[in-house]
Amino acid sequence: MDLLDRLRLDVPVAQAGMGGVAGGRLAAAVASAGGLGTIGLHPPEELRAAIRRVRDEAAGRAVVVNLLMPFLRRGHIEACLSEGVDAAVIAFGGDARLVRELRDAGVFVFMMVGTEDQARDAVAWGVDGLIAQGREAGGHLVGTVAALRFLPHAIELAQGRPVLLAGGVASSADTAAALAAGASGVVAGTRFLLTAESEAHDSYRQRVLSAERTIETTLFGLGWPARHRVIPNGATQRWCHPDGTVRRLPALINAGSAPLARLVPESSAGSVARMQRPSLPLFSPVAPLAGMPGSWVDRTALYAGESALRITDIISAKQAVAELAGR
Ligand SMILES: Cc1cc2nc3c(=O)[nH]c(=O)nc-3n(C[C@H](O)[C@H](O)[C@H](O)COP(=O)(O)O)c2cc1C
8 A cells, every 4th residue: 555645645754643732733734744744632622623724724635633542532533533534543542443433434544552462453453554653752652662673563463554653753864764674654753742833832842852861651640540751850850760660659649540531521631730739749641731831841741752862953844844754
């Protein structure tokens, strides 16, 4: 299958869905530049508006939505189906029924995987393509080893389906290495977080630009106690060991908090973050977005991947697509 034709792309470069960081503005800018722009999961009405924005601003390009399973509700799926999205990226869960429902509606379904078992499940469920995530990636992690190490296993298990590589892609050399290793394209998150069109708070982007290291932790796990990669901040300094592992109290609180993701409506995510303090071991997955107070950079998750250490500037999404594609 020619992925570029199927998804009406000029270049094999995708922008990762990144929750509130990746709205219609970013996805539309990436799609207009010929890459695959992905809208992060938003409350259903905002999702509909973002889908329409990409359709308007990037006419003729594919519209893609990230289905972040721990927070996915029926309303999100209905929004995707009734707005007629072209592709979906299922991540951090999933099942055969959802894949079938999307494919029956003509949606091209990717699933992000980080282990061979996850890749086997995705293929058994009938997905159209895989995204092989490496452990160096920013944000939440399914990746367990470096992306280029996992890629050959994912390609073998994909049985001819396209496989995109995610994790550590910040330059045309990274893209070239992934393609040479058999990937059909690349997915970049951190590079697009650091663009003018991302919805990240400016202080967050500045922290990422000046970061000296990233850590893998589970600290920001209230309601979603899964591994994630972040830049250290006031909260991690107080509650994480130097290697990122979480101290006893927040670890215990997070471990019992998974049902919260289903109970707390998305619209109240900001209110939960408002209660967060570096001194209080209650940290939700919310990231600091434009419009939130700048002081939240020390109490919320500064998601970023290892490639943050190589990125030196904020550029436009168009320029990021061109740089990653080597044009
Ligand atoms: C700020 C940020 C937020 C993210 N949020 C999500 C998300 O909501 N859903 C998802 O599937 N992946 C999310 N990811 C992970 C990306 O899908 C992707 O795997 C990762 O960014 C690739 O690694 P890179 O950051 O080195 O490019 C996020 C990544 C970042 C940097």
